Amino acid sequence: EVQLVQSGAEERKPGESLKISCKGPPYSFTSSWIGWVRQRPGRGLEWMGVIYPGDSDTRYSPSFQGQVTISADKSISTAYLQWSSLKTSDTAIYYCARSISVGGVAWYFDLWGRGTLVNVSS
Amino acid sequence: SYELTQAPSESVSPGQTARITCSGDALPKQFAYWYQHKPGQAPVLVIYKDRERPSGIPERFSGSSSGTTVTLSISGVQAEDEADYYCQSADSSGDYVVFGGGTKLTVL
Numbered sequence: 001e002v003q004l005v006q007s008g009a010e011e012r013k014p015g016e017s018l019k020i021s022c023k024g025p026p027y028s029f030t031s032s033w034i035g036w037v038r039q040r041p042g043r044g045l046e047w048m049g050v051i052y053p054g055d056s057d058t059r060y061s062p063s064f065q066g067q068v069t070i071s072a073d074k075s076i077s078t079a080y081l082q083w084s085s086l087k088t089s090d091t092a093i094y095y096c097a098r099s100i101s102v103g104g105v106a107w108y109f110d111l112w113g114r115g116t117l118v119n120v121s122s
Numbered sequence: 123s124y125e126l127t128q129a130p131s132e133s134v135s136p137g138q139t140a141r142i143t144c145s146g147d148a149l150p151k152q153f154a155y156w157y158q159h160k161p162g163q164a165p166v167l168v169i170y171k172d173r174e175r176p177s178g179i180p181e182r183f184s185g186s187s188s189g190t191t192v193t194l195s196i197s198g199v200q201a202e203d204e205a206d207y208y209c210q211s212a213d214s215s216g217d218y219v220v221f222g223g224g225t226k227l228t229v230l
Binding site (some may be wrong): 035037044045046047050059061062063095097102103105106107108109110112113114115 | 157159166170171208211216218220224
């Protein structure tokens with residue numbers, strides 16, 4: 001069964017940095033986009049951005065541009081979501097998802113990880 | 123910024139048909155997608171490209187589109203269908219992904 005395996009829950013203080021990961025199947029990782037989606041407590045899904053690990057082409061939602069960094073290491077089939085200085089408002093579940101591009105534009109998500117809970121509290 | 127609008131909640135009795143709508147100005151131009159999300163689980167794609175059903179998704183799930191509104195229908199609703207349902211599409215240029223606010227489906 002194809003899976004995206006996400007790293008475990010994290011606890012951080014405001015101002016700290018963090019990098020969470022999402023590992024996919026090696027045979028398709030470099031030919032698929034991987035996206036990140038946020039869900040704050042009691043809120044809906046928010047698209048953060050996507051990366052194509054094959055060439056590291058990365059696109060960000062305007063809402064998250066400059067707030068996070070999406071990267072990937074195709075040698076180990078892993079995508080990352082990174083913060084340099086966390087805020088309490090970053091407390092959320094973060095999902096990675098295999099992202100299918102339709103007609104070269106836009107994406108949808110056909111396979112999701114189970115999510116990584118990030119709790120930022122002083 | 124572009125938005126997709128969903129009703130916050132819907133309720134339906136078992137065996138009835140649930141219809142969840144999503145409205146957005148770019149929907150005539152961009153495909154819509156639907157996800158089922160249960161607490162503590164990963165979201166699941168239930169409809170893609172307006173009306174296509176992924177393998178493994180029960181036939182009672184269907185999608186339709188009319189102008190600026192897309193609809194997810196669940197016929198013969200079962201207790202296990204109780205979940206949050208999100209529509210997703212893109213802005214008119216296709217540069218950005220957008221999710222609707224989600225509809226909580228309650229099976230009475």
